[in-house]
Amino acid sequence: MNFISSKLRNRQAIKNSEKGLYTFDPALGFWGQANVERTITSGISPPQPDIFVSHNSDGNRDIAYESGGPEGSLVCIGGSHSWGAGVDQESRYSDLLRQACGRQVVNMGHCSLGLDQVCIAILNRSAKFDPKVVIVEQYPWSVVRLLNGYVNGYVKPLFSLDSNGDLQLKKVPRYVRWKPVRRGIGAYYAYRKELNEFRSGIDLASQYDPMADPIFLHWKADYYDSIARLSGKVIGVMRDHCRQNGIHLIFALGAIYQEFQGSNPSKLVDYSLPRKRLQRTLDELKVPYVDMHGPIMAAHTDKDPAVFEDGHLNVKGHRVFSEVMKRELETRGWL
Amino acid sequence: MSERLESLIVRLAMSKAGLAGRLRYFLLGGFFYPLLRREEHLKSVQAREASEASAAGDDVYPLF
Numbered sequence: 001m002n003f004i005s006s007k008l009r010n011r012q013a014i015k016n017s018e019k020g021l022y023t024f025d026p027a028l029g030f031w032g033q034a035n036v037e038r039t040i041t042s043g044i045s046p047p048q049p050d051i052f053v054s055h056n057s058d059g060n061r062d063i064a065y066e067s068g069g070p071e072g073s074l075v076c077i078g079g080s081h082s083w084g085a086g087v088d089q090e091s092r093y094s095d096l097l098r099q100a101c102g103r104q105v106v107n108m109g110h111c112s113l114g115l116d117q118v119c120i121a122i123l124n125r126s127a128k129f130d131p132k133v134v135i136v137e138q139y140p141w142s143v144v145r146l147l148n149g150y151v152n153g154y155v156k157p158l159f160s161l162d163s164n165g166d167l168q169l170k171k172v173p174r175y176v177r178w179k180p181v182r183r184g185i186g187a188y189y190a191y192r193k194e195l196n197e198f199r200s201g202i203d204l205a206s207q208y209d210p211m212a213d214p215i216f217l218h219w220k221a222d223y224y225d226s227i228a229r230l231s232g233k234v235i236g237v238m239r240d241h242c243r244q245n246g247i248h249l250i251f252a253l254g255a256i257y258q259e260f261q262g263s264n265p266s267k268l269v270d271y272s273l274p275r276k277r278l279q280r281t282l283d284e285l286k287v288p289y290v291d292m293h294g295p296i297m298a299a300h301t302d303k304d305p306a307v308f309e310d311g312h313l314n315v316k317g318h319r320v321f322s323e324v325m326k327r328e329l330e331t332r333g334w335l
Numbered sequence: 336m337s338e339r340l341e342s343l344i345v346r347l348a349m350s351k352a353g354l355a356g357r358l359r360y361f362l363l364g365g366f367f368y369p370l371l372r373r374e375e376h377l378k379s380v381q382a383r384e385a386s387e388a389s390a391a392g393d394d395v396y397p398l399f
Contacts, residue, residue, distance in 0.1 A: 163381045188370060191363050195371070198347045199338065 021053060022110075022152070024177045027124055028117045029156030032059035032110055044086035045309040051088055058128075061089060062107045065129060072130040073104035074329075077118050078137030081254055081313050082109020091315045093137075096322035101335055104129075109137065112152050114145030116159045119234050123241050131247050133334050135325065136238070139254040139311075140274035141215060143231050144224075147193060150186035153179070159234055167233040197223075211258055211265070218268050224277065232281045239287050248334050251282055251289035252325060255296040257311025288332070295324045340375055344368065 021038060025031035037054045041047075056064045061083055076082055076094040084092040084107075098105035106129045108121060118136055126134065145151065149158045155176040162168050176182045194205050200223040202214045214220040235251075242249040258271040270276075275293060282289045296313075299320045300306040306317040313321060329335045344364035351357045 163378075187363075188367050191367050192371065192374075195343060195347055195364075198350070199343055203350070 021055065022154070023059075024154065024182075026172060026174060026177070027157070028120055029172050029176075030110075030152070030154035032061065034059040042086045044312060048086050048308070051084075051086065054089065058108075060106070060108050060110075062094075065106060066104065067130065069104075071103060072132035073106050074101070074133045074135065075106045075108060075122075075126050075129055075131040076135045076137060077108040077113070077121060077126075078135075078252075079109065079113045079139055079142055080111040081139060082107060082137045083111050084109070084318075085111065085312045086308055087313070087315055087318060091318055093313070093318045093322040093325065096319060097326060100322065100326050101329075103335065106131070112145070114148065114151070114156065115143060115231055115234055116146055116157055119159075119238050120157060122238055127245075133248045133250065133329065134238075134242060135250055135252055137252045137254065138278065139256070140278050141213070141256055143227055143274060143278060144215060146227055146230050146234070147196075149189040149193075150182075153182060153186070155182050155185050155189070159230060161230055161233065165229075167230075167237065211261065212269070213258075215274050216258065216269050216271050218270060218273070221273070224274070228277045228281055231278070232285065235281060235285055235287060239285055248332070249287060250328070250332075250334075251278075251287060252321070253278060253289055253291050253293065254313075255293040255307070255311075257307070259293070259297065260300060260307060260311065290324060290328045292321055292324060295320050340368075340371055344371075 021033055021036060021040075022030045023033045032055045034055060034057050037052070039050050039052050041050050053061055056062050058065060074097065076097070082092070082094065089095060092107065094105050094107040094109070097103075106126075108126065110117075113121075115138065118138075122134055122136075146159065149155060149170075155172055157172050158170045160168050160170065176185060197204060200220070202220060202223060204214070215224055239249055241247075253275055256271055256275060264270055272293075275291070279289065279291065296306050296317055299316060304316065305314060306320055308314050326335075345361075348357050348360035348364055351360050
């Protein structure tokens with residue numbers, strides 16, 4: 001129980017610390033507030049020194065964008081790992097890549113960003129950075145965000161598959177710019193999600209134990225296969241967009257926090273399930289990826305960890321991430 | 336055959352511990368019932384139309 005309560009405390013602290021850093025966005029639901037600077041307590045466990053957060057005019061936690069010239073830029077996008085939860089801006093893998101490659105690197109990562117928002121941001125928002133390579137950092141567990149229409153107080157766009165298996169997008173309604181409206185809609189989305197999960201025998205609302213999250217349970221696989229189908233379509237859109245615009249697309253799959261806690265408690269529980277599903281999807285779509293699980297786990301020791309207790313990359317983890325990514329990009333001749 | 340929405344709402348409420356939890360979920364279910372009902376209806380209409388129409392082409396993203 002201490003473990004669970006500590007996780008909940010961390011989550012609350014992270015949410016609190018993000019106050020003022022995010023704002024309503026009509027296309028993506030939420031995005032970074034432009035031109036803000038804050039010193040925040042990140043809520044990472046064990047407690048870390050406060051970090052300085054500075055968003056540029058694009059709302060990204062990054063330096064001001066300058067054209068990368070004819071070489072274009074490398075765009076990194078993902079969730080809180082890319083945003084740099086718990087670490088200073090200069091320690092993040094994107095900033096280390098910039099130093100190591102001497103190329104323009106743009107970090108479009110934002111806390112709690114779902115694969116759906118990543119897709120829309122690549123389509124609608126990355127062109128101004130003239131990307132030649134797009135690196136999608138994806139924590140494999142985060143694919144469940146595809147089902148969440150309401151995140152951290154914001155209504156977000158939702159993809160779904162229609163009865164023909166075609167991708168449909170439910171855009172963010174304009175009226176959710178008002179917070180009370182968002183709360184009302186959020187309550188409905190939360191209830192609907194819980195009802196759908198209950199229908200599939202999944203109960204995340206009470207007694208949630210991250211070590212027994214249903215995404216890791218073999219006997220719940222059917223429910224998550226539907227997410228895999230949806231994520232396949234969404235990644236397909238990203239891939240097609242990148243192909244059409246001469247952009248190299250590559251995924252970087254993170255190591256799942258539960259895998260650092262020890263071995264699987266049973267053959268029916270597999271902490272690598274979401275990663276394996278995502279890898280299968282990427283293989284089918286012929287989208288290249290780097291699996292950071294091996295390198296991060298190899299670098300991680302009790303005395304000198306590569307991740308914080310909650311699984312976010314620490315300074316060492318970001319360094320390993322950037323080194324592996326740089327090698328991969330060089331091998332592919334993309335630098 | 337999928338479970339009826341009404342029954343699902345009742346079962347979800349009854350799964351909650353304590354009277355207050357059950358009451359809360361009964362109220363939530365009742366409040367959101369019209370919206371849920373409408374969405375279920377739309378889904379069933381789409382499914383019926385899809386089964387009647389021939390599916391042509393693949394990987395079509397109507398919104399892009």
